[in-house]
Amino acid sequence: MRLIFIPGLGEDEFIFDHLLPFIPGEKLVLNTWQLFCNHPRGKFTGLDYAREVAARYQVTDKDLVIGHSLGGLTALYLKYLTGCKIIQIASYTHKNRIVVPISSYKIIEGAVRSEIFFNNFIKWLILNIQYYKKPSKPIVNHIFNLLKKGDKINVINQVKVALNPQLPKPIEPDLRIHSKGDKIVRPPKEAYYEVPGDHFSLYTHPDEVAIPINNFIQSINASGN
Numbered sequence: 001m002r003l004i005f006i007p008g009l010g011e012d013e014f015i016f017d018h019l020l021p022f023i024p025g026e027k028l029v030l031n032t033w034q035l036f037c038n039h040p041r042g043k044f045t046g047l048d049y050a051r052e053v054a055a056r057y058q059v060t061d062k063d064l065v066i067g068h069s070l071g072g073l074t075a076l077y078l079k080y081l082t083g084c085k086i087i088q089i090a091s092y093t094h095k096n097r098i099v100v101p102i103s104s105y106k107i108i109e110g111a112v113r114s115e116i117f118f119n120n121f122i123k124w125l126i127l128n129i130q131y132y133k134k135p136s137k138p139i140v141n142h143i144f145n146l147l148k149k150g151d152k153i154n155v156i157n158q159v160k161v162a163l164n165p166q167l168p169k170p171i172e173p174d175l176r177i178h179s180k181g182d183k184i185v186r187p188p189k190e191a192y193y194e195v196p197g198d199h200f201s202l203y204t205h206p207d208e209v210a211i212p213i214n215n216f217i218q219s220i221n222a223s224g225n
Contacts, residue, residue, distance in 0.1 A: 001064055001220065004057065005029045008069025008090075009158045010147040015068055015139065019202045022210035025217065028057065032071070036158050038151040046161045047168075050077030059084055064220070066213065067091060068202060069185060070162045072173070080171045085220065087213060088173040090185055090199045095165055097186045108163070109156050118148040118155075130183060136200040175216050177201075177209055 003025050007015045013029045020027060035053060053059065053074065061083035067075035072091020079086045092098060100108075111117045123144045131137040147155055176192035178185075184199040193212040197204045 001025065001062060001217070003027045003217075004059065004063055004065045004084075006053075006065065006067040006071030006074050007032045008067075008071045009162050010143045010150070010155065011068065011071075012146060014142065015200075015203060017203075018206040019209060022206055023213055023217075030057070030071075032158070033146075033150065033154060036154050036161075038154045040153055041157050041160070044157060044160060046073060046077050046165060047080075049161055050074055050081055054078055054081050061085075064217065069199065070158065073162065073165055076165075076167065076171050076173060079173070080167055080169070085174045087175045087177065087216065089177045089202050089209065090179065090182055091173075091176070092185050092188065093165065093172070095163055097188065098163070099184055099186060100163070108159055112152055112155050112159065115148075118144065120148075123148070134198065135204040136198055139200050139203045175212060177212055 003023065005016050005027065007013065007030065011032060013031060016029055020029075030053070035049070059065070059078055059082045063082070063084045064087070065075040065078050065084050066087045066089065067073070068089045069091055072088030073093070075086035075088060076093060078084055123141070126144065127137055127141055131140050172190070176188050176190060177195055178187045178192045179195050179197045179199070179201045180187055181196070181198040195201045195205055195208050202209045
C-alpha cells in the first residue's frame, strides 16, 4: 500500500519531516506549490485540482492519502474520485470549520495581491501573540515566509480551493486527527482522534499523531483490503 502525503495551504514537504520517521511503508510526499502552478486557473475547484493530482500520481483505491489542513480537503476529493482511503490531520469537510475573519474569496484575493496579509508586521503579530512560546512557532514562521515570498497567483489558487470546499456528494474521511488547541481549523463535529498541540501537531507531536495512523494502517493490512 502506497502512502501519499499532501501538505496544506502554503506548506511544503517540510511539514511532514518530523512525522515520516514514525510511519513505515512506501511514502510519496507531494509538492503543493508545484501542483497549484503560478498562472490564473479561472473557475478552478478542489475537484479540478484533485483530478490533476490523481492523474499525475495515478492514485487508486489501493492508496492511503494522508493530508494536512488543505491537503486533507484534497484527500477528500481524491477519495470521491478514486475510492482511496484517507486520513485528515487538522483538516475539514466544510468551510464553517475554518477560523478566518473574512470569508469572501474576492476580498482575500485583493489582500494577497496588495500584500496586506503577508508582510513582516503581520508575521510579527502572529508569531509573538498567537504562537508566542509555542513549539509550533518555527514551522509557522517557515510557512509564513513561503506565503510571503511565493508567487501571489499560486497563493490565490490555493486560497480559492481552501475556502470553497464543494463535493458532488457527502464524503467522509476514514480517520480524523485533530487538536482542540487548533486556532486555524476548528475541531470537527464528527468523531476524531484527539492529539495535543495545535494546527501543527504533526510537526510538534509527531509520535502521538503517528499512533492512530499506524493503527489504521495495521487494521487495513489485517483485513487484507
